[in-house]
Amino acid sequence: MIPFNHLGWFFKYLGPVAYPKGAIEALCDFLRPVAANAPLLDLGSGTGVLSEFAYSCRKDFAFVALDPAEGMLKFSPEYVRTHTARAEALPFEASSFEVVLIGEALHHFQSPERAMAEIVRVLRRGGRLFIYEFDPSTFMGRSLCIAEKLLGEPGHFFAPEVLKEMLEKHGFFVSVNRYGWRYTIHAELN
Template identity: 30%
Template sequence: MLDHGPGDVRFFDRVAPLYDRLMPAARAAPLADALAVSRRPVRTVLDVAGGTGRAARTLSGLVGGADPDDEVARGRVVVLDRSREMLRVARSRDHECVAADAGHLPVPDDAVDAVTVVDALHHVRDQRALVREARRAVAPGGVVVVADFDPTTVRGRALVAAERHVGFDSVFSTPDDLARFLEREGLEGRVVEPGFGYVVVGRVPA
């Protein structure tokens, strides 16, 4: 059995060239609904644990103004990840990337309109540190968006078993538990989409 801990990047370094063939594209509709909870225009997004830019490709079409030629209104999505091989793939697709740890976001306070974590929170070693850093980085009225998997569903139980089989020690939450967790960290949490692949948003108080 492989010896991966939560947040361990070795597995993702190995699978980076094939990752996008194995994973479907990030779903635009629930992410758009979550970003719409923001009380400020969403033009700058930090996609934490964003890997190959799989979610960033979707997010790029959801942020910014209506005119792509307007330099002020144009959206900006930055992919942050610890796996340099995943980021190598993202850069080859022209995504702006930063190699960094999810618990220490290399941005000033109130620097972005949204932080997203798509299908990756369960791999993060210190989820509280990530959420606290995201709250610090997001400007008042902006949002922290988390898409993840409900371990209490049929497919969720299968996913938990599969990740344990390959050596991960992933930590999953139900959507309601995650919304309450965001509330305890000072965000206005709500479930945007329930189900196996759910989306929860926490808005930073204005």
């Protein structure tokens, strides 16, 4: 297993470089129609890199970050309320969030299906889900998947079409944007 609890400093400073400019712009577009002061959950947040990108787009959200590694969360921005927990058992009431963000974390979830059920539970009807991931159908994505599995990680990497289908089964309307070996999912809960 990757010792995330001891690597917060590393991900805080090097994590942002993994995001292509187009994906950050897509996040800003994705957040534009969301109401002011909406509760936003950064799931598998690590050091809060995706929250920081969202904050650069809109500062008027109620930011919440959740990650199982306290050592990552201690590097979260001060405007983010943090929780130590797993995506498969979210410590929030039903319909608590207007937006859920997942950046480079879905492949670390122990049970992506269980996590999706939890996301649906805590997301309000009409709520929005943004996912940034690596595409295992590309050479670079496949290489990352192999490397993570060798390091003992779950390595649940999904091709964009497969993840789109999974989300649609959970009641989402989904669109995909590609950035070479990376992609974003923009989904809205029906």
